[in-house]
Amino acid sequence: MLVFQAPRRTASPARAVGLPALFCALAIAATSAHAAGKAHAHGDARLDVAIEPQRLSLQFSSPLDNLVGFERAPRNDKERQQVDAAVARLNAADTMFRIDAAAQCKLAKVELASAALKLGPVDPAQAKSDHADIDASYEFSCTDATKARHIDIGLFEFKRLHRLDVQVAASTGQFKRALKPSATRLSLAR
Template sequence: MCRLLLALPFALLPLAVAQAQPHEHEHDHEQGSLSAHEHGVAQLNAALDGKTLELELESPAMNLVGFEHAAKSDADKAKVAAARAELDKPMELFALPAAAGCKVASKELESPLFGDDHDHDEHAKGHDQEHSEIHAHYRFDCASPEQLKSLDLAELFKRFPATEKIQVQLIGPNGQQGAELSRSSTSLSF
């Protein structure tokens, strides 16, 4: 399944190129990069394979906590802890239907803001982490995956209001698709 998620961005690369209009910061040297850091925009890769659903969310920290610098003040530390607590509840964030019988099999949250020992954000490494990102990876085991008719991100938009758009790449029983979701259009059919 991990190979499937890793291959997803390449399978949908033509769609990403067609829709990519990244905001380049003054000091960005990777112009035109598909991994450009854009505030307000997050990416979600989703793959349903048999009874396994994998979701991988990547977002600039600005969208989820309101800043990207290391949390030093008590207020900043509280914001990071609150965001991590929200991300720790994927069943609520992704509104998976109860009829699908999905249970969280694994979850992994990573960000330099969480004090992780390693940073998977290559873009941030080159800029002294002034562009911190938060990565969340979830794997669900679903007893009745045929009941997964759609993926609804309304709750994610509600809990993280600085997130304006989520670019979704999905592989499901009906093939692959990509979409850009927003507050006014929060769901995508499998």
């Protein structure tokens, strides 16, 4: 299989569409996500947010069904278009995650992994399952990420997603939030 790795970049949503170089993934990201033993429930997904002074990282893990309505390789042009659109949307992270301007963050890296879509490294455990996930990890470089009071999350554009369980880790501690289509702003105030 092929693994593409993108160079560090400041992303432009327009350029993100259809560039093979962006279909990138690191083994580490995929392995750690699966090692966490997360549940697979259609309609639900998980977002981990880590806030450091000059870096804000997000790790999104979702059943593939939430994004495209099936959990296997696409079988026809319509399904391939659905996958391409979902991948392009996940790659356009600076509009998917709108971080409070006070933190002055810029997108630095996007990595996607899904065995069913042959994105990133193949996880043998997942390849055998009837269900399939997609993992996306993001890194933003920030002037001061601790100044971010909120992040507006665009993931509910995926209409099959109904609940996002968020875990935030910051120097001040950890906390959890649950977002839904009617409440898409992640408050970082404790």
